[in-house]
Amino acid sequence: MKRVSLPVVSAQDYRGAVEGELWELRPAAVAGSFSARSQPVNDSPEAIAKLAESMLQTPADFPTVVEAIVPGDHVALAVDPNVPRISDVLSGALSLLGQANAGKVSVVLWNEADDALVSRLQETLDEVQSGQATLKPMKVEVVRHEPHRRESLRYIVADENAEAVYLAKDLVDADFTLPILSARARDAINNIDPTGIFPLFADAATQHRYQTGVTTEPSEAAWLLGVQVMMLVSADAAGELGRLIAGTPDALRHELTNLYASGETADQEAWDRDESETASPTVSETVPTAEMVVAALDGDQTSQTWANLARAAIAAGRHVTPGGTIVIWSQVDTPPSPVWMRELGQPPIGIESSDTETESDDA
Structure with missing residues (x-):
């Protein structure tokens, strides 16, 4: 896309811009404010896909994603399965990756995704890919992260206690990794890495160490x-x-702060992990509490999961008095998976090299 030098007329639309100063801007970037450009024109699948493609063409504080990818590159999408309209969002992202002539696209879902979602996304993205004109056929693969399977992991670093940290192999092997997350209040994400990579895509043993407080910097x-x-x-x-x-983590934090400057939502502080440690004691007085708190899960059937039940309980726990009751209203109609059964009642296990064999050191 051709670049032109244009004077900034409305400085408030651009972070760090000074009125009258020349900036290198893409024509698409001056189409409107970040707030206006980030909302779909309607709720049609085409509008959602076009919005995802457009935002990746003009992310905040980053060049178009097309310029960050060399033809033939392996691109990994680290995806939160709770993203609203996930099929349409990924269709738009895949359309842009087709323009970049990516060689392979791995869509890696958090392990809370179910088989039905994996199959549905694979079918949808295969249709999108088949309709694109690329230099070479682009392979698209949808997988679910398996933290207990050694074959699906790659070593990346050792933590402060010299314990190995493994991540999903497709993310480690990829030439370019793009996290796609559902924006959540800080109540529901606690101390998770703002990109959603750690600990969601780590191995089971690392996740357990993280949960018990022995962790690598997120x-x-x-x-x-x-x-x-x-x-x-x-x-x-x-x-x-x-x-x-879309944009760099720091830029998105800044934009969210501007979008919600009134303080009516905590989204802009979703990754401000230091706030809870430095906040004054009076902050808790602004959080209403009750003996009974009812939390409801919205969204379609994809959002009705045990993982989201846990997030709702965490959020509600901030508002219930000691010894109070939390009621969660949802449409979850399936029993907990074996992974959740382990979380709820059995001791965690480490990385498995097969369905029946486990590493004794990690068990």
């Missing part, structure tokens, strides 16, 4: 992978896609 894994740009998708009150933004 941002280090994403930094080692070379993650520079990401996408955040937020839901509206009806559980549909409300806003989609």
Whole structure:
């Protein structure tokens, strides 16, 4: 895409811009404010896909993603399965990767995704890929992260206790990694890496160490992978896609702070992990509490999962009095998976080299 030098007329639309100063801007970037450009024109699949493609063409503080990919590159999409309208969002991302002539695209889902979602996304993305004109056929593969399977992992670093940290192999092997996440309040994500890479795509033993407080710095894994740009998708009150933004983690934090400057939402502080440690004691007085708190899960059947039940319980726990009751209203209609059964009642296990064999050191 051709670049032109244009004067900035409305400086408030551009971070760090000074009115009258010349900036190198892409024509698409001056089409409107970040707030206006990040919302779909309607709720059609085509509009959602076009929005995802457009935001990846003009991410905040990052050149178009097409210029970050060499033809034939292996691109990995690290995807949160709770992203609203996930099929349409990924269709738009895949359309842009086709323009970049990526050689292989690995869509890696958090392990809470079910088989039905994996199959549905594979079918949808195969259709999108087949309709694209690329230099060479682009292979698209949808997989679910398996933290207990050694064959699906790659070593990346040792933590502060010299314990090995493994990540999903497709993310480690890829030439370019793009996280796509559902934007959540800090209540629901706690101390998770803002890119969603760690610990969601780590091995089971590392996840267990993280949960028990012995952990690697959350941002280090994403930094080692070379993650520079990401996408955040937020839901509206009806559980549909409300806003989609892309850019560097720092730029997205800044944009979210501007979008929600009124303080009516905590999205802009979703990764401000230091706030809970430095906040004054009076902050808790602004959080209403009750003896009974009812939390409801919105969204379609894809969002009705045990993992989201846990997130709802965490969020509600901030508002319930000691000894109080939390009621979660949802449409979860399946029993917990074996992974959740282990989380709920059995001791965690380490990396498995097969379905029946486990590593004794990690068990």
